[in-house]
Amino acid sequence: MSDSLHAMLMSGGTGDPFDRHVLACAIASGFAPPDRLLTNTLALSLTDLRLLLETLFPHALGLLDVHPPWRGPQADEPEEPDLRALLYEGRTLGGDPTMARWLTRIITRRSLGAAHLWEDLGLSSRADLVRLMDRHFAPLAARNPGMRWKKFFYRSMCERDGVLLCKAPNCEVCEDYALCFVPDEAPHPATLPLTATPESPRV
Ligand code: SF4
Known part of the structure; x- marks a missing residue:
């Protein structure tokens, strides 16, 4: 930043x-x-x-x-419409809808980056991102069992589509556990769903 x-x-x-x-x-x-x-x-x-x-x-x-002249919206990447829908549908009810719409678009676009989402957003820590999600996307954030946010988004989108791409039948025995979950926030594996969930190249 x-x-x-x-x-x-x-x-x-x-x-x-x-x-x-x-x-x-x-x-x-x-x-x-x-x-x-x-x-x-x-x-x-x-x-x-x-x-x-x-x-x-x-x-x-x-x-x-x-700011250079605007030449119209940059074309969406294929996953952006679905991710925007996931975020906006999971926005905090009673919150500012314009702020939710702006944040939905910003978070979605930055989710395309290669780093951790909080880094791609220019935030100084993951804690800021957790606070942001809890404040503006509370229903969605409440469903995150401690996964890294990009992993959680992609897993949620695949669940909505009924797509199961994970290597393991459940998170507890998955070799990618450390890639999907934040160590300090990981819940007891027994709280995780037993159905396989998708993996994503992003963190
Ligand atoms: S979400 Fe999928 S890839 Fe990640 S730890 Fe669980 S089973 Fe493994």
Whole structure:
């Protein structure tokens, strides 16, 4: 993340401090023109990007002056529509629907990265991601038995589709257990489903 851009974003504006921090991290880690443009790395239209800045970082609207012209939405990767649906359907009821929509699009796009999701989002720790999910996607987060978030997303999508791709009949005996679960948060294997669940190349 660009620490200086994050600091600039957090230096003004209004709104919930944690939400502003999360979005400042996503913006700071996603803006490095000409290669990394916010409309692509946040998966937001220019209209949504302007509204986000006006709402939370009005002092940073000048970013749009240095943002290259928008050429329309970047094409989805094949899994993005399903992942957006999973996240949005699992949003916290009673929460801000616009914030949920923005975060759904951002998290989905960043889930395509190669690192841990919290790193791809520019966050400083996995704990921030857990807090974000608990706050804005509480029903979905409650179903995560301690898996790494990308693994959990892909496993959930495959479960919805009735696809079972795991190597083992259950997590307890699976050689990929350490890849799927966060050691400190892993539940007792007895709490895990006995049906096989899909593996994903992402962590
Ligand atoms: S979710 Fe699948 S790949 Fe991961 S530990 Fe469980 S059985 Fe193994």
